[in-house]
Amino acid sequence: MSKRQVNIPLYIIASILFGLKTYIVYRFIFNISLDNPMQELILFINPFASAFLIFAVSVWFVKKRQLKFLRYTAFLGTIILYFNLIFYRNFTDFITIPVLFQGSNAADLGSSILSLVHLQDLLLFADVAIIWYLSRKRPEDMAVSYRKRAKTMALSMSLLFLLFNYVLAEIERPQLLQRTFDREYLVKNLGVFNYHIYDIALQSKTKAQRVFADGTEMPEIKKYVDNNATSEQKSDLFGIAEDKNVIFVSLESVQSFVINNEVNGEEITPFLNDLIDDSYYFENFYHQTQQGKTSDSEFLVENSLYPLPRGAVYFTHGQNEYNALPEILKEAGYHSSVFHANNKSFWNRDVMYDNIGYDKFFDVDSYEVNEENSIGWGLKDKEFFDQSIKYLQGQQQPFYSKFITLTNHYPFDLDEEDASIDQYDSNSRTLNQYFPTVRYTDEAVQQFFADLKESGLYEDSIIVLMGDHYGISEFHNKAMSQYLGKEEITPYDHVQLQRVPFFIHIPGQEGGVISDIAGQIDVKPTLLHLLGIENEDDITFGTDLFTEDRKDFIALRDGSFISDEYIYSKGQCFNRETGELIETDPTGLDQGNEQDSACQPIKEKVEKELSYSDQIIYGDLFRFYNFEEDE
Ligand code: GP9
Numbered sequence: 001m002s003k004r005q006v007n008i009p010l011y012i013i014a015s016i017l018f019g020l021k022t023y024i025v026y027r028f029i030f031n032i033s034l035d036n037p038m039q040e041l042i043l044f045i046n047p048f049a050s051a052f053l054i055f056a057v058s059v060w061f062v063k064k065r066q067l068k069f070l071r072y073t074a075f076l077g078t079i080i081l082y083f084n085l086i087f088y089r090n091f092t093d094f095i096t097i098p099v100l101f102q103g104s105n106a107a108d109l110g111s112s113i114l115s116l117v118h119l120q121d122l123l124l125f126a127d128v129a130i131i132w133y134l135s136r137k138r139p140e141d142m143a144v145s146y147r148k149r150a151k152t153m154a155l156s157m158s159l160l161f162l163l164f165n166y167v168l169a170e171i172e173r174p175q176l177l178q179r180t181f182d183r184e185y186l187v188k189n190l191g192v193f194n195y196h197i198y199d200i201a202l203q204s205k206t207k208a209q210r211v212f213a214d215g216t217e218m219p220e221i222k223k224y225v226d227n228n229a230t231s232e233q234k235s236d237l238f239g240i241a242e243d244k245n246v247i248f249v250s251l252e253s254v255q256s257f258v259i260n261n262e263v264n265g266e267e268i269t270p271f272l273n274d275l276i277d278d279s280y281y282f283e284n285f286y287h288q289t290q291q292g293k294t295s296d297s298e299f300l301v302e303n304s305l306y307p308l309p310r311g312a313v314y315f316t317h318g319q320n321e322y323n324a325l326p327e328i329l330k331e332a333g334y335h336s337s338v339f340h341a342n343n344k345s346f347w348n349r350d351v352m353y354d355n356i357g358y359d360k361f362f363d364v365d366s367y368e369v370n371e372e373n374s375i376g377w378g379l380k381d382k383e384f385f386d387q388s389i390k391y392l393q394g395q396q397q398p399f400y401s402k403f404i405t406l407t408n409h410y411p412f413d414l415d416e417e418d419a420s421i422d423q424y425d426s427n428s429r430t431l432n433q434y435f436p437t438v439r440y441t442d443e444a445v446q447q448f449f450a451d452l453k454e455s456g457l458y459e460d461s462i463i464v465l466m467g468d469h470y471g472i473s474e475f476h477n478k479a480m481s482q483y484l485g486k487e488e489i490t491p492y493d494h495v496q497l498q499r500v501p502f503f504i505h506i507p508g509q510e511g512g513v514i515s516d517i518a519g520q521i522d523v524k525p526t527l528l529h530l531l532g533i534e535n536e537d538d539i540t541f542g543t544d545l546f547t548e549d550r551k552d553f554i555a556l557r558d559g560s561f562i563s564d565e566y567i568y569s570k571g572q573c574f575n576r577e578t579g580e581l582i583e584t585d586p587t588g589l590d591q592g593n594e595q596d597s598a599c600q601p602i603k604e605k606v607e608k609e610l611s612y613s614d615q616i617i618y619g620d621l622f623r624f625y626n627f628e629e630d631e
């Protein structure tokens with residue numbers, strides 16, 4: 001071969017080798033689930049995009065430094081990858097900064113570290129060895145000295161490559177970064193290195209907000225909740241379910257409009273409709289979730305605090321101090337658990353559940369999931385309940401167990417054999433598909449009730465069912481108005497569509513339909529009340545739904561609200577009964593009639609309440625508050 005052969009510069013070789021290695025690790029060592037070809041493609045692209053981004057920086061250095069930079073970044077990158085690998089072998093999760101510095105995890109790793117390190121792991125350093133070798137043996141061929149334009153070109157290429165990766169990821173998972181659903185999704189879509197950068201940025205923001213809080217805000221907030229929310233009154237139902245098991249079922253995306261309603265002349269939820277007859281059923285119960293969707297609804301139920309206006313509080317503030325339902329129940333002798341056949345890191349659940357005192361999380365690894373028994377997001381609900389019963393029976397009693405269903409999740413895919421009713425016919429495929437999937441969930445719950453009875457658990461339990469959030473978004477308003485037989489969906493209708501079913505089924509109790517306004521914020525005080533657990537020092541923004549003396553509004557997370565008389569949304573104030581528009585711009589400033597505004601006084605209370613709740617979370621204020629002070 002002649003001496004004039006074309007040399008491939010080391011930064012390119014390094015990008016290819018390191019990218020390839022990272023891909024192999026993602027694909028074959030991390031158990032990353034790939035649901036479609038697009039995900040496969042993204043997973044293939046991102047290791048190379050990340051590697052090229054870092055290594056291409058080297059072209060800006062002088063030749064000697066260039067090679068040094070490549071050697072050390074390849075080594076450091078491998079170390080980071082390797083630490084994640086070790087962490088993954090133990091926790092089946094990726095490293096997140098706060099968890100890494102959390103004493104218990106580090107200790108856990110420490111004791112088992114030897115079993116997590118394998119001899120063949122040395123292979124992971126093969127590319128580093130090649131890079132070192134080449135840079136030492138053939139420094140002249142390996143380094144480049146580009147002109148400025150070529151350097152800029154290399155940089156632009158690497159950024160373009162990253163952008164391309166990000167755009168594909170956004171197509172695959174809209175709002176990936178804003179919503180932060182799942183560490184695995186982030187790694188899958190952006191790669192482990194970009195994920196770490198994102199995680200560090202997110203955690204720094206959280207930390208910075210927390211630093212300036214000193215607890216002086218607490219007395220004012222405590223006074224507010226004592227006056228407005230936490231009621232000390234006890235209804236006749238106080239303690240009615242004392243020492244009973246609590247089985248809480250979160251109904252994925254089930255909204256109230258399907259209850260006692262039909263599609264193509266068929267009942268949509270026959271089982272739930274019948275269940276109303278021997279349960280407490282709240283027909284004006286609203287979800288109060290935002291971007292954190294299911295996890296926001298869980299947060300509301302566990303804490304009676306509001307989720308955040310942006311992002312998922314489960315992710316951003318999963319390490320805060322809380323006084324959550326499972327912790328309170330533990331004090332009362334309860335064992336608590338969650339059943340959900342999804343990846344445990346989704347919504348950061350593994351971290352959050354641990355923090356708020358759940359004893360056990362039966363995640364996807366506790367279930368047998370295969371092609372036949374899954375659809376859409378995973379295990380079908382009927383299978384899910386079926387496979388859960390044995391675990392439920394094995395638990396120490398009394399228990400608090402939360403079940404999170406999954407099948408009725410957007411885009412509402414369902415196998416033909418599981419559909420008992422026909423789809424709707426409109427321009428929205430989503431709405432059309434929604435009805436048979438809701439019916440499927442209804443049937444799954446019916447079967448669960450039967451299994452509970454058969455297992456003997458039913459009599460000693462109360463069963464609570466709640467829709468987690470809307471399933472049909474505003475995008476489908478046209479189809480929705482067709483279905484509801486309305487000309488259009490007004491902001492008033494939109495608020496009313498945020499109602500989700502809420503049932504409290506106490507075997508042996510007749511129950512009744514309750515029309516008072518209610519929300520997810522009220523679940524925690526209500527359950528504690530039924531279980532007869534006094535919790536006077538708690539700070540909750542909700543109230544027990546069975547007492548007379550209740551706060552007079554339900555705040556939605558976007559600032560809309562529902563009061564006995566009014567519904568307010570997007571600057572418009574409506575009569576709650578008739579839906580008639582009373583005023584726009586309720587500040588009244590335009591008309592100079594501030595005093596007469598119907599919605600303004602409540603709007604101010606709502607804003608205050610949401611801001612108090614946000615302050616607690618951003619400042620991690622509960623670390624300054626002693627929940628057992630007066631006991
Ligand atoms: C994921 C499940 C669904 O585990 O809770 O999440 P969602 O998108 O409804 O928040």
Ligand code: MN
Pocket residue numbers: 252253293294468469
């Ligand atoms: Mn959900």
